[in-house]
Amino acid sequence: MPRSTPPSPAERQFEGLVTAISRKLAGFRWVFMPLGLVALIAVGVHAAADVVDDRILWLVDHADALFDSLVGRFQATASWVDLVGLEQRVKIARSVALVWELAADIILCWPALGYRERDARKPVIFETSLSGAGGFRQLLRRLKARPTTMRVFRPLAVGLVALAGGCAVARMVQGAVYLPTRGALGDGPAGLLGRACALAALAAVLYTLGWRATLRTLQDADVMSDDGHPSAAEALWRGLPGTLVVIPLAFAALAGATPLLSFFR
Amino acid sequence: MFRKHGRGLLDFLVAVLCLWVAAYHTPAGALARRLGAWALDVKSSVRPLLSYYEGGGDEFFIDKGPLQLPPQLAQLRGAVPDGSALGYGAYTAWLQLSGKERDPGRQLALRYGVDASRMEDPEKGPPELVKIIRAAKADLGTDDAAMLALMCGYEPARYARDRARAEGGSAELGVMLRQLPPEFESRAIHAATGLTLATAFSLAWPVPESTPITSGFGMRPHPILGERRMHTGVDLSVPTGTPVRAVAGGTVRRASQDAVNGRVLVIDHGRGVTTAYCHNSELLLAAGARVEKGMVIARSGSTGRSTGPHLHYQLSLADTPVDPLRFRPLRPGSSTAVELAHGGVDGRPGPPPPREAPPRVKRPAPEARR
Numbered sequence: 001m002p003r004s005t006p007p008s009p010a011e012r013q014f015e016g017l018v019t020a021i022s023r024k025l026a027g028f029r030w031v032f033m034p035l036g037l038v039a040l041i042a043v044g045v046h047a048a049a050d051v052v053d054d055r056i057l058w059l060v061d062h063a064d065a066l067f068d069s070l071v072g073r074f075q076a077t078a079s080w081v082d083l084v085g086l087e088q089r090v091k092i093a094r095s096v097a098l099v100w101e102l103a104a105d106i107i108l109c110w111p112a113l114g115y116r117e118r119d120a121r122k123p124v125i126f127e128t129s130l131s132g133a134g135g136f137r138q139l140l141r142r143l144k145a146r147p148t149t150m151r152v153f154r155p156l157a158v159g160l161v162a163l164a165g166g167c168a169v170a171r172m173v174q175g176a177v178y179l180p181t182r183g184a185l186g187d188g189p190a191g192l193l194g195r196a197c198a199l200a201a202l203a204a205v206l207y208t209l210g211w212r213a214t215l216r217t218l219q220d221a222d223v224m225s226d227d228g229h230p231s232a233a234e235a236l237w238r239g240l241p242g243t244l245v246v247i248p249l250a251f252a253a254l255a256g257a258t259p260l261l262s263f264f265r
Numbered sequence: 266m267f268r269k270h271g272r273g274l275l276d277f278l279v280a281v282l283c284l285w286v287a288a289y290h291t292p293a294g295a296l297a298r299r300l301g302a303w304a305l306d307v308k309s310s311v312r313p314l315l316s317y318y319e320g321g322g323d324e325f326f327i328d329k330g331p332l333q334l335p336p337q338l339a340q341l342r343g344a345v346p347d348g349s350a351l352g353y354g355a356y357t358a359w360l361q362l363s364g365k366e367r368d369p370g371r372q373l374a375l376r377y378g379v380d381a382s383r384m385e386d387p388e389k390g391p392p393e394l395v396k397i398i399r400a401a402k403a404d405l406g407t408d409d410a411a412m413l414a415l416m417c418g419y420e421p422a423r424y425a426r427d428r429a430r431a432e433g434g435s436a437e438l439g440v441m442l443r444q445l446p447p448e449f450e451s452r453a454i455h456a457a458t459g460l461t462l463a464t465a466f467s468l469a470w471p472v473p474e475s476t477p478i479t480s481g482f483g484m485r486p487h488p489i490l491g492e493r494r495m496h497t498g499v500d501l502s503v504p505t506g507t508p509v510r511a512v513a514g515g516t517v518r519r520a521s522q523d524a525v526n527g528r529v530l531v532i533d534h535g536r537g538v539t540t541a542y543c544h545n546s547e548l549l550l551a552a553g554a555r556v557e558k559g560m561v562i563a564r565s566g567s568t569g570r571s572t573g574p575h576l577h578y579q580l581s582l583a584d585t586p587v588d589p590l591r592f593r594p595l596r597p598g599s600s601t602a603v604e605l606a607h608g609g610v611d612g613r614p615g616p617p618p619p620r621e622a623p624p625r626v627k628r629p630a631p632e633a634r635r
Contacts, residue, residue, distance in 0.1 A: 022273030029276070036280025039287035039294075046291040046317070050443075053318040058518075061531075062552070065521035072524030081525040085497075090584045094315040098292055105293050168443075169286045171428070176446045179421055201282065208279045262431040 029117065037112035037213045040205060041158060042105050044165030044257070048249040049101040051256035056100075057093035064089055104249050107242045108158055111220035112213055136215065139222050146232075150221035150239035157243070157250035158217040159210070164253035166205040170263060174198035198263050289447035292317045310451065345466050351408050352395025354463025355415050358455045359384070359394065362416070366452055369418035373397055376419060409438040409460060416456040417449045438536075461537040461582050465592045468512040468534075469558060471542060471578050472565070474594070477502045479575060482588035489570055497586035498541070498579030505546050505574040509563040511556040512540055520552045526577075527569025530562055537584070543577035544569050 071077040178194030288294040302309035371381040401411035414422035425441035480500035515534035546566025580589040
């Protein structure tokens with residue numbers, strides 16, 4: 001809504017300062033924006049991995065028990081039971097979780113590293129000429145007309161882990177604001193301030209980085225899906241292994257790492 | 266106004282915020298910090314990468330390497346009164362904190378009217394910690410929150426507990442730690458250690474306490490293979506069919522059979538404590554079953570790589586096998602208290618413990634592997 005009264009001199013001075021800082025920072029957007037996107041995705045992926053890691057241990061336990069019972073049947077292979085000790089299974093399970101998480105980081109962060117923009121309000125995602133893939137509306141139109149594995153699942157995965165990442169950031173902000181201010185402000189006001197800052201951080205993360213990460217992934221998936229003009233079947237297979245790596249984590253993020261309501265309780 | 270003029274500043278601040286969280290709360294961030302420390306040639310305080318994941322029921326990350334147990338552990342274990350394991354675990358972990366890191370614990374002592382100067386006294390310290398931890402537990406509701414209060418302070422623990430509950434989960438240490446800013450990370454590790462030791466201090470014994478021990482924990486010539494190998498548990502000489510009881514409540518993580526361990530049960534007691542029972546003739550539970558302390562879980566035998574009937578009992582803390590005798594329920598002055606005093610420190614073999622009683626089998630009953 002437009003203002004009915006002109007800004008006061010103090011407001012004008014503050015706006016001038018903020019604008020000056022924003023202009024100075026504009027020269028570095030090419031580095032901090034992709035890094036911010038990568039960091040958000042990494043935080044979200046880890047939040048998702050936190051949800052599934054004990055299930056990985058369960059799987060490793062069962063796989064090792066099955067392996068031991070199989071090799072233990074034969075004299076020649078009985079000593080293979082010694083390959084994995086009771087105490088080593090946890091390390092294996094954790095290593096699997098680590099490798100899974102890092103693999104998902106690479107798959108999901110790679111497009112984010114290619115994020116470019118002409119200015120703060122106009123990412124290349126929206127520009128036809130620079131992306132070579134068409135504007136945002138064309139992307140959506142093609143997604144609807146030709147829903148390939150990459151076009152559907154990669155942006156979905158990034159969207160979900162970005163939401164989980166936003167929640168993890170908000171949680172950190174709440175603790176970092178509440179604990180130091182509690183002594184000075186008292187429990188109630190500090191609690192309110194912490195909660196307000198957490199919600200503001202969540203909103204800011206989704207407003208500035210969340211949608212950019214999702215749309216940048218859609219743009220990359222769109223290019224990959226059509227590269228070399230694959231047949232419909234080929235387009236479905238393309239990117240499937242990577243998608244299989246990230247989709248379980250994305251749904252884990254949705255199921256166990258997006259405690260949105262906790263910021264209101 | 267902000268939308269029009271400050272968009273660039275907002276983007277920058279949010280990007281920095283995400284980088285801060287990623288640096289301290291993801292393995293990828295830990296890798297980057299480690300690389301940075303290496304490039305700048307400074308000491309890195311980054312947690313091991315694998316410690317970012319759960320090892321069972323609880324998120325749990327004791328620093329790798331042998332646990333730093335105080336020399337008086339043997340006497341300590343023998344003196345733990347019923348219901349005081351949490352306080353004794355807290356005392357043992359609290360001793361590992363450096364001077365300034367102990368301040369939250371001292372403040373907690375003042376909060377409950379306990380003389381903080383007595384906390385470090387080897388004689389008076391443990392009972393004082395028991396009082397403090399009991400009072401904190403009464404206020405905060407859970408063992409985990411009370412231990413966190415001792416290491417990080419009452420208010421951070423209360424806040425973390427409330428946040429964990431707001432997320433709809435239980436106030437377990439791993440969930441609470443996710444709520445706290447990075448500066449609490451190093452002290453929270455000691456809270457995990459305290460809970461682990463408290464659980465270990467409360468363990469029972471799987472067979473009657475008078476059962477002879479035919480092979481102790483540590484390096485030994487393997488009775489079947491001949492070569493020197495680490496024996497990661499103790500062999501208890503029991504006849505085939507003897508009831509084997511769970512030493513604490515938990516969940517059966519594994520119930521299987523193989524050529525080395527025979528019929529084996531592994532129970533996860535949470536908080537990084539796991540026990541294994543090998544060479545049984547019969548398993549009475551399947552994987553995933555809940556067990557209570559003292560429940561009969563198996564019948565002993567001589568299955569797998571074994572030369573006679575015995576139970577191989579193994580205790581692991583933070584994925585590291587430790588000498589179960591150091592956590593055996595004892596009364597001070599009993600014959601095995603002497604044995605404990607001679608035992609090796611966890612993960613490192615000490616002098617061989619004197620035999621409590623002659624073995625019942627002619628050849629020492631071996632354990633399988635592990």
